Amino acid sequence: MADHFSNHRNNTGGNLAFCIDIIGQKIRSRGATASLPPGPRGLPIVGYLPFLMFNGKNIPLHRQFTHLAAQYGPIFKIRVGSQLQVVVSSPSLAKQVLRDNESIFSSRDLPLAIRVWTYGGLDLSSLPMSQDWNSMRKVVLREVLSNPSLDRCYELRRSVVVKALRELVRSGGKPVGVLELANKMVANATMAMTWGGRDDDGDVDNEEARRLCEEVMALMEKPNVSDVFPLLARFDLQGIGRKVAEVAGHFDRIITSVIQKRFDGKGSLIMDDGREMKDLLQVLLENRERSGAGSPLASITQFKALLLDITPGGTGMVATVIEWAMTELLRCDKAMTKVKRELDDVVRLEGLVEDHHLKKLDYLDAVVKETFRLHLTVIQREAVQPCTIGGYAIPKKAKVMINAWAIHRDPRLWEEPSEFRPERFLDNGRPLDFVGSSSDFVYIPFGSGRRMCVGFNLATRLLKYVLASLLHSFDWKLPAGEGGSTVDVSDEFTLIIKKKKPLTIVPTPRLSCSDLHA
Numbered sequence: 001m002a003d004h005f006s007n008h009r010n011n012t013g014g015n016l017a018f019c020i021d022i023i024g025q026k027i028r029s030r031g032a033t034a035s036l037p038p039g040p041r042g043l044p045i046v047g048y049l050p051f052l053m054f055n056g057k058n059i060p061l062h063r064q065f066t067h068l069a070a071q072y073g074p075i076f077k078i079r080v081g082s083q084l085q086v087v088v089s090s091p092s093l094a095k096q097v098l099r100d101n102e103s104i105f106s107s108r109d110l111p112l113a114i115r116v117w118t119y120g121g122l123d124l125s126s127l128p129m130s131q132d133w134n135s136m137r138k139v140v141l142r143e144v145l146s147n148p149s150l151d152r153c154y155e156l157r158r159s160v161v162v163k164a165l166r167e168l169v170r171s172g173g174k175p176v177g178v179l180e181l182a183n184k185m186v187a188n189a190t191m192a193m194t195w196g197g198r199d200d201d202g203d204v205d206n207e208e209a210r211r212l213c214e215e216v217m218a219l220m221e222k223p224n225v226s227d228v229f230p231l232l233a234r235f236d237l238q239g240i241g242r243k244v245a246e247v248a249g250h251f252d253r254i255i256t257s258v259i260q261k262r263f264d265g266k267g268s269l270i271m272d273d274g275r276e277m278k279d280l281l282q283v284l285l286e287n288r289e290r291s292g293a294g295s296p297l298a299s300i301t302q303f304k305a306l307l308l309d310i311t312p313g314g315t316g317m318v319a320t321v322i323e324w325a326m327t328e329l330l331r332c333d334k335a336m337t338k339v340k341r342e343l344d345d346v347v348r349l350e351g352l353v354e355d356h357h358l359k360k361l362d363y364l365d366a367v368v369k370e371t372f373r374l375h376l377t378v379i380q381r382e383a384v385q386p387c388t389i390g391g392y393a394i395p396k397k398a399k400v401m402i403n404a405w406a407i408h409r410d411p412r413l414w415e416e417p418s419e420f421r422p423e424r425f426l427d428n429g430r431p432l433d434f435v436g437s438s439s440d441f442v443y444i445p446f447g448s449g450r451r452m453c454v455g456f457n458l459a460t461r462l463l464k465y466v467l468a469s470l471l472h473s474f475d476w477k478l479p480a481g482e483g484g485s486t487v488d489v490s491d492e493f494t495l496i497i498k499k500k501k502p503l504t505i506v507p508t509p510r511l512s513c514s515d516l517h518a
């Protein structure tokens with residue numbers, strides 16, 4: 001079976017299109033002054049906004065961008081309110097943005113809701129590239145979210161996941177909303193790892209913290225007029241900034257009290273079976289203490305902003321991908337059978353999935369990668385100075401969007417791109433990892449370069465652990481009357497690409513081990 005990579009290289013039509021694209025870029029770059037990329041005309045003041053919002057067919061943004069790219073080419077511009085947006089949809093242009101000019105596209109446009117939530121844009125994702133950003137990123141990558149650190153807090157996430165599995169057993173085969181379940185498992189596991197809190201006996205009211213995170217995510221997903229007309233931001237016409245500030249105030253009280261308890265020596269490390277487990281907060285605090293006053297984390301507000309990158313961070317994204325993976329597996333019997341057979345071989349029916357099994361689950365890994373390929377989103381950067389991309393001028397402050405969704409479904413790059421075929425990640429002489437540059441920017445689920453996602457390690461480990469646990473512990477069926485091919489796959493664009501209609505399925509326990517029936 002041809003893999004996507006050799007397909008990418010052998011596809012003559014695709015290569016021809018790329019050559020034409022590159023020759024075009026070269027010719028344009030010889031011109032004296034580069035012009036702005038082509039693009040549809042909009043209306044005065046509002047630009048192209050009404051066409052994006054009220055197109056009569058409710059087409060989500062990533063799909064509209066893909067249609068526009070078919071018309072105007074792999075780089076086009078649109079004006080949305082007072083903002084110039086440039087959308088790129090080819091690996092070579094993604095490389096120019098994410099790698100060749102990474103110091104120019106090193107910033108992100110900050111929507112009002114995110115600015116308010118992150119103490120004015122102090123978290124890693126919002127900060128411009130700077131010495132402080134660099135030091136914090138290193139701490140997060142090398143210490144907080146490194147593999148050894150995630151190993152040390154395994155028991156914390158395990159206890160949450162096992163508890164949720166037991167609750168599902170007790171629920172006696174009632175239909176379950178997968179996104180809701182995954183959100184709860186992922187958010188509780190992330191909070192447990194971050195500050196050791198547990199639903200029942202922890203230092204923190206995790207239920208309340210989770211509710212607040214969901215509330216703020218819902219506010220962030222709302223289109224906000226302040227973001228397309230920054231001059232209007234101070235009036236906060238829809239009241240989104242005010243509502244986020246309220247939720248942020250409650251959440252701030254929770255994390256301030258967690259941190260204060262640690263400073264006071266209370267609520268410290270979790271001891272279990274005589275073993276010491278370090279949660280991620282403890283790792284951060286130890287680093288802060290070691291680095292002293294010179295550390296960017298010396299400021300308590302900065303410290304709290306960094307915590308927000310982890311909890312809630314990308315937890316919503318992880319849960320959404322779990323829902324997509326379940327959806328695809330229910331639509332594809334062959335893949336479902338294969339993934340379950342692998343789980344039976346590696347984990348065996350006597351026990352639950354454990355962290356150490358994950359490395360041996362190659363097919364599950366391919367299922368996750370294929371789900372990322374099909375259902376991921378748009379990567380957003382901002383130009384901090386003018387530059388040229390693909391031979392076109394990109395002005396300072398232009399918002400550049402890389403339509404990863406379109407690249408991941410480009411028929412010139414992927415064989416039968418709309419098909420869910422995890423095998424494409426296995427039949428490959430050179431398996432793709434999650435780092436965009438190693439795939440020539442054909443596959444970029446976590447972005448690339450110095451601003452690539454710092455949470456990819458946590459995200460992939462947690463995602464695989466929760467998904468494998470759900471698949472191994474239960475058989476999942478659609479409610480009576482629904483067949484696999486009828487599962488709805490329509491999507492919508494919010495901050496991420498979500499399933500439009502939530503997936504509801506019925507679990508039947510398949511393991512008899514005591515862990516599940518305790």
Ligand code: HEM
Nearest residue numbers: 125309310313314317318446447448451452453454455459
């Ligand atoms: C399925 C899960 C996830 C996906 C698909 C994802 C994807 C991404 C993408 C595409 C970017 C932008 C990269 C770029 O601009 O090149 C990003 C940035 C980021 N992600 Fe994730 N992410 C996920 C989970 C997480 C988690 C769990 C965390 C936290 C623990 C996290 C923390 C961050 C941070 C802090 C940044 C900004 C990094 C910087 O600018 O230096 N993400 N993520």
